[in-house]
Amino acid sequence: MLLALFFLVGQLVFDYIKKPELEVSFFDVGQGDAIFIESKDGTQILIDGGPPNKILPQLGSKMRFFDRFIDVVALTHPHADHVSGLIEVLERYNVGMIIESGVDYHTAEAKIFESLIAEKKLKKVTVDHPINLNFANGAALKFIYPEESFSGMTLKNVHDSALVSELDFEDKKILLMSDAEKNLEKRLVAEGRVGDVDVLKTGHHGSKTSSNDFFLRVTKPEYAIISSGARNRYGHPAPEVLSRLAAAGAKIFRTDLDGTITLEIRDGNLIWKK
């Protein structure tokens, strides 16, 4: 026991020293999204949880074994490939705050997620106008969409209510598009809500309805990340999207090929780890 304690303390000190100021991990959760943001001061934000049975080992590898607290969990929209993993997270971890659009969705997964929030009496923030979540020294997670309340509404395409956010830190901008499709991209461009970014988490797992040319011309990403499952049945990412991204000059990272992709920001530099 004592040896174990020494071992852990040693690990802790070492971990803290080598930790980057901000780390963003695009987890390989198969066909789905799960993005984990951690700052050096220990703030942890999880955006989406991916499909079932994938997220927990990933979190286990990033979080220390006694760490059972995640500051913020955001659900961009209640599709199963985003919400299922979050059910497991809520069952195992203590969560400081839930952020979601509040849109109504009929699946068992979405209902269980909502009932878990109610049961655990978690603090819930419904995004109905752009808000900023400031954390660590100067880091900000800006939710730039939705601009209206979807709370309790049923939509034909739930993707139109997806939370779109931008992570700003030391002049680096990372745009997280969730499952936003053409409609939403048009709207964001037309309203001038998006600009030049460094990293783009492409919308909807690289499906052909997302990452359109007009959108890429505005966002000009240096790097693009596609979060999709190996050999998924939807054929994501679409070849068109890959060529559009290449034409826009973005270097592409794919969770289906590269596994979990980790982006560290140290002294204003982007450092990629696969």
Added chain:
Amino acid sequence: MAKLTPYFLVAFLAGVGIRSFFNVPEKWIFGFLGLAIGFLIILFFSTRPIPHPPTPSPSQGEGERKETPVSFLGVRFVSASFLLIFFLLGMLRFSIFENNIVDDRLHNYYGQTMTLQGTVISSETQQNSSRLVLETDFGRLLVVSRIYPQYKYGEKLEVAGEILEPENYAGFDTKQYLAKSGIYSQMVFPEIKERPYPLTPSPYEGEGGKKEIPSLSWGRGVLALTKNKVLVSLFRVREKFEANLKNILPEPHASLANGMLLGEEGVLPENLLDAFRKTSTIHILVLSGYNITIVGTFLLAFFGFILPYAFAWVLSIFGIILFTLMTGAEPAAVRAAIMAVIGLLALRSGRLRAPLLSLLFAAALMVFINPMYLRFDRGFQLSFAATLGLILLASRFQKAFWFFPKLLGVREAAAASAAAQLFVLPLLIFWGNPVSIFTLPANILVVTAVPAVMFFSFLGSMAVFLSRALGAALASASYILITYQIYVVEFFTKLNI
């Protein structure tokens, strides 16, 4: 004749074993059975006349004469035919069990759409779906469903869908594997409705008649147990225990610890499972007497060091019973515990015969109850092999391991696990896992940590009932040990390429 009992048991097991690989028509079995019995009868009568009838004192004379010329040949033939009979009975038992499908009425409805009501008797989450087993009035039904919502043991459900015959895939004999548990039909993604707890009487007219007859047919006796409140509450205890474990350990450690303790690994990352398979260490995640035996011997060795031996022995048995109860006392665990206790018996007596006989008796009884265990239940195979190893080799290994310290029973424990491991190894090969040259070192390095992992995870999980922090502190030891195990299997897997 009594001296031959072990051979009869072995003959019975052999019969079941051979029958589970080859289909022998019952006609033949009965034919040979008749032949053997006929032979016995002939022997019986032909030996009668040999002692001369006109002996003055029959009681004395008969006895003496039988000893000399007759028994020599006669006993041999008699025992040979008894061996054959036991062998054939083994085959017959398997055939009868296979024919149990007659009791099941669901398989008559293959291809038809039905609405069925039943109780969940097991549920298991897999990568993209979950698998429920429903006990319905018509027989057992495997239901492949979505992961959410999750259904628990004892819940009443109504399912509507097409009844299908299970299909073998990827060279795995799914049909037989399911038949082992009396399941002959499945429904894939049916419509599922939860039913209020007091189940309304079955609306199926005419079919209700047979319902109340408790299924006494061997191997399906579990049916009555679902009604048993004790079992349900035991299951709830187990559930709580598992929840505690998941509360103090992250993934994949929690699932691995759960696998070592309860044989239920949950859903592990595919590459990690592969690493365990490739190093032939996957058996630590199967619930078997192997794990329980190891824990038992460690307890015995530990208590034996500080307490009188007999007292330590009782404590270890008590420990095993407590452990079995905590893990929900499901049939597999109970079987494993029985084997483990026999193993401890062997360590205590130091003699071979009694424990060996009890092991064979236990095995024959279990196989008699469900002959499919022999080939299709890995937990059973592991339990048997490990206990056999313990009985035959533990004392020898103790002498060979003279260089281990006796402190806290280290030597005894090392000897016991080495003996068990040696006998488990052939099984791993037989299971078709690719056996690498690193199997032995990987096993030694991984398995030695198993008892400690089980011990600390068990204590940690129990401690959560008092305080989570205490539980987490205890579990930190198993966290480190499991991290070490993962490191070992991944290291050897990489080497293997």
